[in-house]
Structures are given as structure tokens and as C-alpha cells.
Amino acid sequence: MTDSLxxxxxxxxxHIIEPPDLFQRWLPQKYQDRAPRVERRLISRASQLFDGLVEDPxxxxxxxxxxxxxAxxxxxxxxxxxxxxxxAAMRGNETATYDEMDPACYDPKARVKMMxxxxxxxxxxxxxFPRFCGQALSExxxxxxxxxxxxxxxxxxFMVEEWAGESEGRLIPLPVVPLWDPTLAAAEVRRNAARGARAVAFSEVVGHLGYPTIHDKNWDPFFAACEETGTVVCMHIGSSSKMMPLPPGAPDVVTTTLQFTNSYASIADFVFSGxxxxYPNLKLAYSEGQAGWLPYAMERMDHAYLHHTWGHGEEPMPELPSAYIRRNVYGCIFADRHAIENARKIGIDNITFEVDFPHADGPFPKTYEHLASQFEGVDAETTYKIIRGNAIKLFQLDFDKDLTFDWDSAA
Structure with a gap:
């Protein structure tokens, strides 16, 4: 497949860096004295990335x-x-201000132009700011x-009406839910689905946040609402506010290397929860966990289910774990050539692509060059589905003209 195709x-x-006046503009007046706000401070240079606020004159x-x-x-x-x-050159954890950042971080029109x-x-x-599944708003x-x-x-x-509102479908709204009450969460899913939202941010392991787990049917009202409305449950690594613990003395890069284990743990939890x-039509999408490991995960879960029968829940599953993964689960890649080469083992319809803009590990400003290197020598159907087609179908996007992609001319 040539680059031009x-x-x-x-x-x-x-990711969106929320505009600093978001809650001043969208939260009712009676709550303004407690509204989330942005202030400029002098911050210690010794402070690490996720330490929070350490001030220094x-x-x-x-x-x-x-x-x-x-904070x-x-x-x-x-x-x-x-x-x-x-x-492009920065690798440190220096502080930043809205004055310094590109408006594409927080302004929808600038974002579309950058895209x-x-x-x-x-x-x-x-x-x-609310964190990956909006947990700060609940906590x-x-x-x-x-x-x-x-x-x-x-x-x-803000997300539905302002961020996505005038983008002509280019910005896909991703609402959050109140995590303390699955029934309220279900109502919020339906409220947003009624105005076109087909995605919702959720925690990969919500029980880690101190809320009801997905077991014992705790979250069934929420999952029922998502299935009913065709809303995709989107889970980002770290949305449980936990990562794999570092071995003693290990550098932080070890955590980054192992971040896929969050997605693995979540998928196993969902599969074995029942x-x-x-909800056979419920769709789960995992972001930033890559997908090259999924063939092994499916093999391991099938083996465990068949051989470790003492560990089953009260309601045995009518199908093997791998069947639910291929039907209900979507992986997401941005630097995973192994997944691309093994797409048919994973499920050619189960892999999507991400750019991770504006985070430092994304390919900006050479996104196209990175894309070309990832898909060099890959057949047209696999390329189209992973880069574009699977996401169009999953999120019910109105890009019908692109679904008529000519496989023969692109081969």
C-alpha cells in the first residue's frame, strides 16, 4: 500500500486539556464558590510528575x-x-501554563485545524483534570x-455541546458518569445518548476507586443503558488510579513498559464477571494498552477456564473467554507492529488506532510518518480497518463515504 493511499x-x-473557565461557564451559579478553578503558582523544580502541588517562591x-x-x-x-x-525536544516534567501551550490542547476549533x-x-x-474516567468529580x-x-x-x-458541538463529527464526545451510583450513571448515559454521544469514559477496575465493583450485578443498570443506547464503554489505562507496582529501586519507565497489564486485568475481570x-451487545474499548498481547491473553483465559474449574464464579459461562473478547472487546494501538502483523489472530475487526495527542509519547508532529512506518507492507483491508474502519463502525460515525474504500485499487 503506497503512502498516498x-x-x-x-x-x-x-486528550483534552480542559479550558480554564470550563466550570465557570457551565456549572450553575449556586455552585460557583466551589467550582473547579485554575490558579497560577510557583512550583518546586524538584517536584515529580504526579506529586501534586509543591510550591516554592x-x-x-x-x-x-x-x-x-x-490540586x-x-x-x-x-x-x-x-x-x-x-x-518535540522536551522530555522533562516541567510545569506549564495556558499561555505557553498550543490552543489545540483546549480549543475545539484549533484542535480540528491541528488534526x-x-x-x-x-x-x-x-x-x-478530572482524570481518565472523571473520578475527580466523584471523589x-x-x-x-x-x-x-x-x-x-x-x-x-461542555463536551457534547461545545467541544464536539460544531466540529461536524470530527470531535467525538466522551462524557463521564457519577461513579458513586450506577443508576445515576445509567441516567447520564441515556441523557447524553439522546443528543448523539455514543461513548462514555469508565474505570478499568472501578472497585479500586472505592465504588461498587462490576461483580454481583452492581453496575447492571449502567451496562444495560450502554447496551440499549449503543454507547461504547471506553477505559483508559490508569483509569483505576492504580498501575502495576514498581519493583524496589526500578525506574519509572518500568511502569510504562507494563501498562498493558491494566487492560489485561480489566478484560479478565469483565470476562469472568458474567x-x-x-449483555452480549455491550462494547468495551481499551485505550493505550496496545493489543499485541491479546492472543496470549485469550489462550491463557481459555486454558484457565477449562482447567481451573474450582475458580469459576457461581454462573459458568456458556462460551469460552476468547469468544467474549472477540465479540465485545476492542483494543487500541499506537506503536504495536506486533498487533498489526497478528491482527487476524486477535480479530481484524477488534483493533483501533490512536494518536494520543497532545501527550509526549504520541507521534506529533510527525503523525503521518509514524503511521506509514507502522503499516508498511500491510494489506489494504487490515490497514483500513485498524486506522479507520473499525472505529467508524464501533462509534457509529457518520463517515459513510469512506466505507466505500476501493480495496482493489489500494492493493
Missing amino acids: LPRIISVDD DGAPGDVWFFGDS YVLRRPILILKDVETT QTQHVDASLAFPT QTTTDRDFGLACVRAYND VLVR
Whole structure:
């Protein structure tokens, strides 16, 4: 397949750096005294990436999201700067301000313009300040759940009406839900589905956050709403606020290397919970976990189910675990040549692509070059489905003209 024929990307994992006045504009007036807000502070240069706020009068200026008793410091690895050369070269964890970052981080019109330069047609963006499944909005409102629900609804109103609203389908809305109540979460899914949202952010292991687990049918109202409305349950690595613990003395890069294990653990949890038996049309999408490991995971889960019968739940599954993975689960890749070469073992319809804009491990500003290297020598059907086609079908996107891709001319 020649470079000129590479399909334009539907990226199912990007991120939004929320505009600093989001909640001032979308949250009801009666809650404004407690609304999440951004303030500029001087921050210690010795502070590490996820330490939170460590102030220092001799430190560097940085913008900080304050909400309840939490502080989220904006840092350069999660965004791009106006200076593209500096962005491409940076590898540190320096603080950042909205003045320094490219407007494409937080402004929908600027984002679409940036996408056009990067061979990207559509993008689904996970939260930043609220964290990957919006858990901050639930954690910081435990004493006033009406306030918490108002914050969730304000974020979703922004996401659906402003972020995605005038993008002509290029920005795919990704709402969040109140995690303390599956019934309220179901209602929020239906509210957003009624205005066109077909995705929802959720935790890979919600029980780690202190909320009801997916077992004992706790979340069935939510899953029923997602299945009924065709809403995809989108789970980003780290959305359980936990990662694989580091061995003593190991550098942080070990965590990055092992991040796929979060997705593996979540898929196994869903498969053996019985959720996918009760909701056969429910779709689960895993972001930033890659997919090259899935053939082994399916083999291992099938073996465990057949040979470790003492470990089954109360309701045995009518099919092997691998059947549910191929029917209900979608992996997401951005640097996984192994998955591309083994796409038919994984399931050619079960892999999607991401750009991870504007995070530092993404390919910006050479997205097309990276895409070409990943799909060099790959057949046209596999290329189209992973880069674009599977996401169009999964998220019910209105890009029908591109579904008539000419396999013969592209071969």
C-alpha cells in the first residue's frame, strides 16, 4: 500500500486539556464558590510528575487546577507548546501554563485545524483534570452529591455541546458518569445518548476507586443503558488510579513498559464477571494498552477456564473467554507492529488506532510518518480497518463515504 493511499486516522485515544473557565461557564451559579478553578503558582523544580502541588517562591510558574482538597499541576509531558521545536525536544516534567501551550490542547476549533495537519479525521478525547474516567468529580464531592452530579453534568454539557458541538463529527464526545451510583450513571448515559454521544469514559477496575465493583450485578443498570443506547464503554489505562507496582529501586519507565497489564486485568475481570454474558451487545474499548498481547491473553483465559474449574464464579459461562473478547472487546494501538502483523489472530475487526495527542509519547508532529512506518507492507483491508474502519463502525460515525474504500485499487 503506497503512502498516498493511507486512510485518514480515526483516533480513539486523545486528550483534552480542559479550558480554564470550563466550570465557570457551565456549572450553575449556586455552585460557583466551589467550582473547579485554575490558579497560577510557583512550583518546586524538584517536584515529580504526579506529586501534586509543591510550591516554592523560587520555582517555575505553572497553572494548577484546584478542586476540593486536590490540586492538579499542568506539566509539559501532557501537552504541546506553541513552540513546536521545544515540544518535540522536551522530555522533562516541567510545569506549564495556558499561555505557553498550543490552543489545540483546549480549543475545539484549533484542535480540528491541528488534526488536519496530522492526517487525523476524527478524535475521541479523554479528560485530563478530572482524570481518565472523571473520578475527580466523584471523589471531591462526597459531602454533597447534588454538587457532584452538577459537576458531572457541566463537564458533559461542555463536551457534547461545545467541544464536539460544531466540529461536524470530527470531535467525538466522551462524557463521564457519577461513579458513586450506577443508576445515576445509567441516567447520564441515556441523557447524553439522546443528543448523539455514543461513548462514555469508565474505570478499568472501578472497585479500586472505592465504588461498587462490576461483580454481583452492581453496575447492571449502567451496562444495560450502554447496551440499549449503543454507547461504547471506553477505559483508559490508569483509569483505576492504580498501575502495576514498581519493583524496589526500578525506574519509572518500568511502569510504562507494563501498562498493558491494566487492560489485561480489566478484560479478565469483565470476562469472568458474567457481565458480557448478560449483555452480549455491550462494547468495551481499551485505550493505550496496545493489543499485541491479546492472543496470549485469550489462550491463557481459555486454558484457565477449562482447567481451573474450582475458580469459576457461581454462573459458568456458556462460551469460552476468547469468544467474549472477540465479540465485545476492542483494543487500541499506537506503536504495536506486533498487533498489526497478528491482527487476524486477535480479530481484524477488534483493533483501533490512536494518536494520543497532545501527550509526549504520541507521534506529533510527525503523525503521518509514524503511521506509514507502522503499516508498511500491510494489506489494504487490515490497514483500513485498524486506522479507520473499525472505529467508524464501533462509534457509529457518520463517515459513510469512506466505507466505500476501493480495496482493489489500494492493493
